[in-house]
Amino acid sequence: GAGVSQSPSNKVTEKGKDVELRCDPISGHTALYWYRQSLGQGLEFLIYFQGNSAPDKSGLPSDRFSAERTGGSVSTLTIQRTQQEDSAVYLCASSYTSGSLNEQYFGPGTRLTVT
Amino acid sequence: LAKTTQPISMDSYEGQEVNITCSHNNIATNDYITWYQQFPSQGPRFIIQGYKTKVTNEVASLFIPADRKSSTLSLPRVSLSDTAVYYCLVGARYSGGGADGLTFGKGTHLIIQP
Numbered sequence: 001g002a003g004v005s006q007s008p009s010n011k012v013t014e015k016g017k018d019v020e021l022r023c024d025p026i027s028g029h030t031a032l033y034w035y036r037q038s039l040g041q042g043l044e045f046l047i048y049f050q051g052n053s054a055p056d057k058s059g060l061p062s063d064r065f066s067a068e069r070t071g072g073s074v075s076t077l078t079i080q081r082t083q084q085e086d087s088a089v090y091l092c093a094s095s096y097t098s099g100s101l102n103e104q105y106f107g108p109g110t111r112l113t114v115t
Numbered sequence: 116l117a118k119t120t121q122p123i124s125m126d127s128y129e130g131q132e133v134n135i136t137c138s139h140n141n142i143a144t145n146d147y148i149t150w151y152q153q154f155p156s157q158g159p160r161f162i163i164q165g166y167k168t169k170v171t172n173e174v175a176s177l178f179i180p181a182d183r184k185s186s187t188l189s190l191p192r193v194s195l196s197d198t199a200v201y202y203c204l205v206g207a208r209y210s211g212g213g214a215d216g217l218t219f220g221k222g223t224h225l226i227i228q229p
Contacts, residue, residue, distance in 0.1 A: 041221060042219045042222055045217040093158065
C-alpha cells in the first residue's frame with residue numbers, strides 16, 4: 001500500500017516568508033509525528049498528534065512553528081517568518097496505534113532551504 | 116526521558132558481523148528499546164524493538180542484558196548496502212501520547228567497506 005507522502009520534496013524560500021509543509025500519513029494510522037533533521041545531525045522531535053487528542057507540541061522550537069492535523073489524517077506544518085536556521089529536512093512519520101514507540105513509518109521528507 | 120549514548124561511527128567489512136552498542140543507564144521499567152536505520156536522503160526505517168533478553172528478526176538481533184542499561188544491535192554478515200546511520204531509542208511503548216522516546220540523537224554512522 002501507499003506509504004507516507006510529503007510535499008513539496010524541496011522548498012526554497014526567502015528569509016521572512018511563511019512556508020507550509022504537507023504530510024499524508026498511511027491510511028488508518030492514528031499517530032503522526034513531525035521531526036526536523038539538520039545537515040549531519042540526528043532527528044529533532046517537533047510535534048506529535050494522536051487521534052483526536054491535543055497534540056504534544058513540546059518539541060516546537062519557537063512560536064513561529066505550528067502544525068495542524070485535519071480530520072485525523074493530513075497534517076500541515078507551518079513555519080512563519082522563516083529564518084536561515086530553519087533550513088533542514090522536515091520529516092513526517094505515522095504509526096498505527098497510540099504510543100510513542102510503535103513502529104513509525106517515515107516519509108521522504110521536505111528539504112527546506114531559507115536564503 | 117532516558118538518554119542514550121552510541122558511538123558516533125563504526126567501520127567494518129563485507130561479510131562480518133557488526134555489533135552496535137547503545138547505553139541507556141536511566142532506562143525506566145516501562146521503556147522499550149527500538150532501533151532505526153537511515154540511509155542518505157531517506158527517512159529512518161524501523162529495524163527491531165525489544166524489552167529484555169534477545170529479539171531476532173530477519174534483519175537483525177537485539178541483545179539486552181538483565182539490567183537493561185545497555186543494548187546491542189547485531190547485524191549478521193553485513194554488506195555494502197548496510198552502510199547507514201543507526202539510531203537507538205528508549206521510551207515507553209504505550210505512552211498515551213507523550214513524547215517519551217522520541218529522541219533520535221545523532222546515531223551511529225556505520226560504514227561497510229569491500
